[in-house]
Amino acid sequence: MAADRKSSRAASQQQKEFAVYCNVYDLHTMNEHLFPLGLGIYHSAIEINGREWSYGGNSDYEGTGIFYNPARSLDFNLRETILIGTVLLNSEQFLEIIRQFNSMFIANQYDMIYKNCNSFTNDFAKALVGRGIPNWVNRMAFLGRMCSCCVPRQIPNDLTSSDSESLPNELETDNEPLLMRSLATNFNAPTRIISPNPPTRI
Numbered sequence: 001m002a003a004d005r006k007s008s009r010a011a012s013q014q015q016k017e018f019a020v021y022c023n024v025y026d027l028h029t030m031n032e033h034l035f036p037l038g039l040g041i042y043h044s045a046i047e048i049n050g051r052e053w054s055y056g057g058n059s060d061y062e063g064t065g066i067f068y069n070p071a072r073s074l075d076f077n078l079r080e081t082i083l084i085g086t087v088l089l090n091s092e093q094f095l096e097i098i099r100q101f102n103s104m105f106i107a108n109q110y111d112m113i114y115k116n117c118n119s120f121t122n123d124f125a126k127a128l129v130g131r132g133i134p135n136w137v138n139r140m141a142f143l144g145r146m147c148s149c150c151v152p153r154q155i156p157n158d159l160t161s162s163d164s165e166s167l168p169n170e171l172e173t174d175n176e177p178l179l180m181r182s183l184a185t186n187f188n189a190p191t192r193i194i195s196p197n198p199p200t201r202i
Contacts, residue, residue, distance in 0.1 A: 013090050020084045021047040022121060022133045025076035035079070038136045039143075042079070044121040047071045048087075048094075048128070055120030057110025065107035066098070066120070085129035097127050113144040 024044045031040040045054040052071045072078055105120050118138035126132050135142075 013092060015088050015090045015093075017086055017088050018049050019086050020125060020128050021071075022080075022082045022084050022125060022137070023047050023052060023072055023078060024080045024082065024137055025074055026079050027076065031079070039140055040136070041140055042118065042137050043074070043076060044118045044133060044137050045069075045074070046084075046121050046124045046128070047081070053124060055105045055110070055117045056107065058107040059110075061107040063107060064102040065105050065110055066102055082134065084125045084133065085131055087128045089128075097124075101127070113141045116141055 022044055023046075024042050027041040027043050031042070034040040043054070045052040047053075050071050051068045052073070053066065053068045054074075055065050056067060057065060072081070101120070101124060104123075105115070109115060116138070118133065118141065122132040122138065
């Protein structure tokens with residue numbers, strides 16, 4: 001048993017190289033006309049090792065808004081998959097980054113202009129590879145800061161997916177040790193979601 005634990009510990013500390021992608025989804029049909037202009041309403045997520053990490057809003061939940069799905073499985077039109085770069089890290093290093101972001105991106109603090117899914121994706125990409133996502137992905141929010149009356153602060157719920165599933169209670173984010181132990185154990189196996197309360201808007 002001690003040898004097994006030592007072997008498992010060594011495996012979790014072994015660094016591997018992973019490609020980091022930004023997956024960009026259309027949230028509105030008018031993107032067909034806006035995309036050539038470098039504009040549009042998009043949802044984005046970071047894909048690493050078969051999982052796609054996102055941030056969503058839920059006004060009734062005070063915990064993290066970060067969740068993950070199998071890569072490229074969201075029920076939206078996938079416009080582009082962009083290679084951001086590569087990163088060399090192990091599961092413990094990755095989980096430490098996730099811990100930091102869990103407290104930075106809270107579900108009920110979601111704001112379409114100032115703190116949205118693309119804000120998370122940009123910061124997460126920088127934390128992983130030192131480079132953010134392309135500016136056009138979140139340009140509409142930037143324009144919204146200058147003309148907030150023309151851009152809603154929240155996306156209507158009927159534009160968002162309801163396909164997210166929550167983890168069993170024993171893996172909820174309120175119990176961080178169990179959650180992190182599960183993520184460390186399953187670092188190489190895509191699972192469904194990290195937040196116990198699925199986002200109502202992304």
